[in-house]
Amino acid sequence: MAAFAMGWSDVDGRPAGGEGGKSLRPTIAMLSAEAVGAPAESALPGAVAVELVHAFSLVHDDIIDNDERRRHREALWKAYGVGPALLAGDGLLALAVNRLAGHPEAAPYLAQALVGLVEGQMADMAFESRPWHGAGRVTVEEYTEMAAGKTGALLGASAATGVALGGAPELGDRMWSAGRDLGVAFQIVDDMLGIWGDPHVTGKPVYSDLMRDKKTLPVLAALEAGGPAARELSGILRAGVGDEHSARHAAELVEAAGGRSAARAAADLHLRRALDVIDACVPDAAELRALCDSLVNRVT
Amino acid sequence: MAAFAMGWSDVDGRPAGGEGGKSLRPTIAMLSAEAVGAPAESALPGAVAVELVHAFSLVHDDIIDNDERRRHREALWKAYGVGPALLAGDGLLALAVNRLAGHPEAAPYLAQALVGLVEGQMADMAFESRPWHGAGRVTVEEYTEMAAGKTGALLGASAATGVALGGAPELGDRMWSAGRDLGVAFQIVDDMLGIWGDPHVTGKPVYSDLMRDKKTLPVLAALEAGGPAARELSGILRAGVGDEHSARHAAELVEAAGGRSAARAAADLHLRRALDVIDACVPDAAELRALCDSLVNRVT
Known part of the structure; x- marks a missing residue:
């Protein structure tokens, strides 16, 4: 089941040549080690751990969100049942924690990321049942904190374990914060792709966030x-986005009210913050910089 | 939700005076610290971590086993939904790992326990769909390995983190193995209580293990x-234990075939092994010894 979750085998355990993940997090860990002058391999325990945690979070997310598909295959729970998949997810997490057990300079970043990840996911889930308006509405500030946990914590752990294992633990805390900002930018871009992206590229059903009342940044x-477009959007959201037609109209109003450009600006701001810290910590990390940039500039 | 899972509050978040857990694992951690001459409080990070992992495992177990009740209340998933409960369990685990993040002498035992716990639970789950007979049957040896993981790993981590945090990390590995043996004994006694215990005391539905095809030691x-009683038992198990009447008959046959006394002997053997190690490591640990003894001598 773990091999299936990692994209290495099909449901019968045969080797699969299929599409795995992008290995983004291990790449950040290894580029971070190289950025402090260490061989990429020195970051391997961290790289393995963050990828296992990422796999764990996808397995559990699909159960929580009742998503039946993942990377153009069945979700793990759909293929093996909820109980076994839940436990397999726990196993991936246990292996991740165990992988860094002998590395006290790096393990605390993973532990901190686990807490941040769960807090962010809890907030994201809680936001869905909170209103768009009035006293209980979700603010941009709350959104940013949620994204820094849900998406940023593990990117922070990737960068921080990378430099710590690469022999520069004194840079860990700053690289952690760079990763969190990168995560916020990455999440905002994900939100934008969920509204204006091509579903064939994103792999997500079109407008699913809008229909689920997900509190996305745009x-x-x-x-x-505010303004007339925002007020019309308000009315649609209050009534609930029930079909693709109404979702498309809502997306137009989000753009007309300035939500698309504000989201773009916010993503750029958080990317800039992350890159400023990276430039200060590891001035010659061209590959790491380019990777960060490419994550946020997937869409215009 | 975490407070509900820990037994501290009711479903609306009001403080609950209800029955929490026995705090067995933190007690072992703190007695182990005292046994090496340290104040009980020195083991607190370990004590907190093992209790959080225990809470995590109960929350996820109830989802996996579809158990609706826990400690005379609703299970967490029944009260809050599967998704939120799953995530709350992840949160308890994250907090546990984070609690020991600054304690490299103790954290590896927790990490190792997580792996052992999940491996044991996976084996336990897999055993349910394996036959009682023939080539694929579950052996007593496999059972023992499963129980050493499912029940023993966290007891091992309790004892090992206790001595490590108490200033005697050199005793950690041996106390870990003592905890694993204690866990095997504890699990065997649990199995016996599931067949011959009073459901009002155990809180478990009568004969539920037999009806579920759980591979219990007796x-x-x-x-x-072997022998005539074992052969008759075989036939009943092959057909499936469908009701309480047939379960009661199966229980009688288990006893007639010697399964009850063999289980008692196996529990005593593993308790003895655990106590021998404890006596060698920490000769004057009367309270810890007494606690271990009481866990295994809950039933005759």
Whole structure:
């Protein structure tokens, strides 16, 4: 089941040549080690651990969100059942923690990332049942904190374990914060792709965030901006986005109210913050910089 | 949700005076620290971590086993939904790992326990769909390995983190193995209580293990013993234990075939092994010894 979750085998355990993940997090860990002058391999325990945690979080997310597909295959729970998949997810997490057990300079970043990841996911889930308006509405500030946990914590751990294992633990905390900012930028871009991206490229059903009442940044920013488009958008959201037609109209209003450009600006801001820290910590990390940049500039 | 899972509050978040757990694992951690001459409080990070992992495992177990009740209340998933409960379990685990992040002398035992715990639970789950007979049957040896993981790993981590945090990390590995043996004994006694215990005391539905095809030690030992009672038992198990009447008859046959006394002997053997190690490591640990003894001598 772990091999299936990692994309290495099919449901019967035969080797699969299929599409695995992008290995983004291990790449960040290994580039971070190289950025402090160490061989990429010195970051391997961290690289393995963050990829295992990423796999764990996808397995559990699909159960939580009842998503039946993942990377153009069945989700793990769909293929093996909820109980076994839940436990396999726990196993991936246990292996991750165990992988860094002998590395006290790096393990605390993983532990901190686990807490941040769960806090962010809890907040994201709680946001879905909170209103778009009034006293209980979700603010852009709350969104940013959620994304820094849900998406940023593990990117922070990737960068921080990378430099720590590469022999520069004194840079760990700053690289952690760079990773968190990168995560916020990455999440905002994901939100934008969920509204204006090509579903064939993103692999997500079109407008699913809007239909689920997900509190994504472009919509939150549009509502905070106010004006006639925001007010019309408000009314649609209050009634609930029930079909693709109404979702498309909502997406147009988000853009008209300035939500798309505000989201783009916020993503750029957080990317800039991350790159400033990276430039200060590891001035010659061209590959790491380019990777960060490419994550946020997937969409215009 | 975490407070509910720990027994501290009711489903609306009000403080609950209800029955929490026995705090067995933190007690072992703190007695182990005292046994090496340290204050009980020195083991607190370990004590907190093992109790959080225990809570995590109960939350996820109830989802996996579809058990609706826990400690005379609703299971967490029944009260809050599967998704939120799954994530709350992940959160308890994250907090546990984070609690020991600054304690490299103790954290590896927790990491190792997580792997052992999941491996044991996976084996336990897999055993349910394996036959009682023939080539694929579950052996007593496999059972022992499963129990050493499922129940023993966290007891091992309790004892090992206790001595390590108490200033005697050189005793950690041996106390870990003592905890594993204690766990095997504890699990065997649990199996016995599931067959011959009073459901009002155990809180478990009567004969639920037999009806679920759980591979418990008394039954495995009875079948391995052979003889007429074992052969009759075989037939019942092959057909499936469908009701309480047939379960009661199966229980009588397990006892007639010697499964009850074999289980008692196996529990005593593993307790003895655990106590021998404890006596060698920490000769004056009267309270810890007494606690171990009481866990295994809950039933005669």
